[in-house]
Amino acid sequence: MHLKKILAIALVLASHSIGWSQSKLPNFIIILADDLGYGDLGSFGHPTIRTPNLDKLAIEGTRFTQFYVAANVCSPSRAGLLTGRLPVRNGMYGKNVVFRTNSANGLPLDEVTIAEALKTRGYHTGIIGKWHLGHLPQYIPTKQGFDYWFGTPYSNDMGKVFTTDTTREDIKRLTASIKNPPLPLFKNDQVIEEEPDQTLLTKRYTSEAVNFIKENKDKPFFLYYPSNFPHTPLYASSDFKGKSKRGLYGDVVEELDWSVGKIISTLKELKLDKNTFVIFLSDNGPWLIQKDHGGSAGLLFEGKGSTYEGGMRVPAIAWWPGKVKANAISTELATSLDLFPTILQWAGVQAPTDRPYDGVNISGLLTGESKNVRNIIYYYExxxxxxxxxxxxxxxxxxxxxxxxxxxEKHETPLLYNLDNDPSEKYDVSKLHPDIVEDLKKEYEKQIATVVPAPPLFDAVVGK
Known part of the structure; x- marks a missing residue:
């Protein structure tokens, strides 16, 4: 293990509070959809995609209407979620935008993930699904705090086939030019298959997640379930293919909804529901250039790859019967960066004190005991x-x-929007509110002066 990481984890061990007894430590499950848009769930307004399990989760828990992620694409967003730190702080950026199949780097080994922090309290940790934070042996999940991994090291389009839609000429040309190795499926540190049947991937992930919960029902656990879907290429099993009015994209989302339902029903059957925090969210906005194979940001403007609302505001539902406020809609600001300090707080673990964090503890917001936990969101490209x-x-x-x-396009006078009145970012009101523009300019200058980007890690490739 990296020396800096050992020292950081030692700080966590030395400073954790008593909080919970070992037998009553809460469990944590993070379910992360890939490229799901703000408007793609029934509870977030989609007219034809049926998501009864997630809609029920929203009724039994809290639905967030202003929840943000750390970045507008996969790898940096996932890094921010797992570390509570803006990706720019640890080099999670570059011309390549995300880690590729030939990337030489991964999430820095001196970063402390949620999994590593929780292991100091005896948690069993597992990831079922897409990692995308480094595929080389030293960067895979089992080297970043996870006891168990079943999934792919990067996106499901980074194999031999880019998309299921081979009728479009642009897709035909792109697929023909792909030089990627076969998409690997890992179990812990071993590749067990190449180019797995993706029509069965959601069902296999669900089975793995359910088994993980059952195997750890008598000990505290952390399950991170980052699905490969609905990122293209789109695949649904025979039970779901052709069933949604929204087409194949809807089929895939509805199967993911089924998967969430199986996990929740397992928690209830094992009587773990009242001791388990579950949050469902997306890693970024919808991939609009995929047309009908991509999702929708609903009333929000733009999507994945942009710093408009559609790129970084995502659907999010939090659930913990008896703890998280039920049948609630929160319009407060919250982010995926906030999960790190919140989960550590509930587990009785203090974060390492040797680095700055960008997440804030939103436990009071989730339980309904407090409001206005954070006031600022930063949108990095x-x-x-x-x-x-x-x-x-x-x-x-x-x-x-x-x-x-x-x-x-750089704006000498920033474009200004009141997102409460204008969530679609249609009406620039900068000329009407020069005082607010000046205040935000000061916040911008303060952030630029305070956060110095680490060297980029996405562009180094193996062998060069």
Missing amino acids: SNNLYAIRKGSWKAHFTTHPSYSPVAP
């Missing part, structure tokens, strides 16, 4: 700060449409 939200107001200092060949 790679290592560049593009926008800031403070309260209701969002200022765009630089804008760039997702996956657009045009250069980013």
Whole structure:
């Protein structure tokens, strides 16, 4: 184990509070969808995708309407969730945008993940699904705090086939040019299959997740379930294919909803529900260039790869019967960065004190005991700060449409939107509120001066 990581974990061990007895430590489950849009669930307004299990989860728990992620694409978003730190702090950026099949780096070994912190309290930790934080042996999940892993090291389009839609000429050309190795399926540190049948992937993940819960029902556990879907290529099992009015994308989301339902029913059957915190969210907004194979941001503007709301505001549902407020809709600001300090607080673990954190403890927000836990959201594009939200107001200092060949546009006077009144970012009101613009400029300058980007890690490749 990396020396800096050993020292950081030692700090956690030395400073954890008593809080819970070992037998009553709560369990934690994070379910992360891939490229699911803000508007893709029934409880978030989709008219034809049926998500009864997630809708029920929202009724039994809290649905967040203003929940953000740390980045607008996969790898940096996942790094932020697991470490509670903005990706720019640990080099989770680069020209490549995410880790690739030939990447030489991974999540830095001196970073402390939720899994590593929880292991200091005796938690059994597992990841079922997509990692995407380094595929080389020294960076895989079992070297980053997870006792068990079943899944893929990166996205499901990083194998031999880019998408299931081979009728489009642009997809045909792209698929023909792919030089990736076969997509591997890992069990712990071993590749057990290449190019697994993705129509069965959600069912296999669900079975693995249920088994993990059953095997650890008598000890505290942390399960991280980052699904490969609904990232393209889209695959649904025969039980779901062709069943959704929304087409194949809807089939895939509805099967993911079924998977969540199986996990929740397992918790209830084992009488673990009242001692388990579950949160469901997406890693970023919908991949709009995939057309009908991508999702929808609903009333939000833009999607994955942008710093508009559709790129970084995601559907999020929190659940813990008797603990998390039930039948609640929260309009407060919260982020995936906040999961690290919140989970550690509930587990009675203090985060290492040798580094700055960007997440805040939202336990009071989840239980309904407090409001306004955080007031600022930072929107980074790679290592560049593009926008800031403070309260209701969002200022765009630089804008760039997702996956657009045009250069980013810098704004001498930032574009200003009141997101409570205008969540679709249609009406720039900067001329009406110069005082707010000036305040957000100061926040921008403060953030730039305070957070110095670490060297980028996405661009180094094996053999070079």
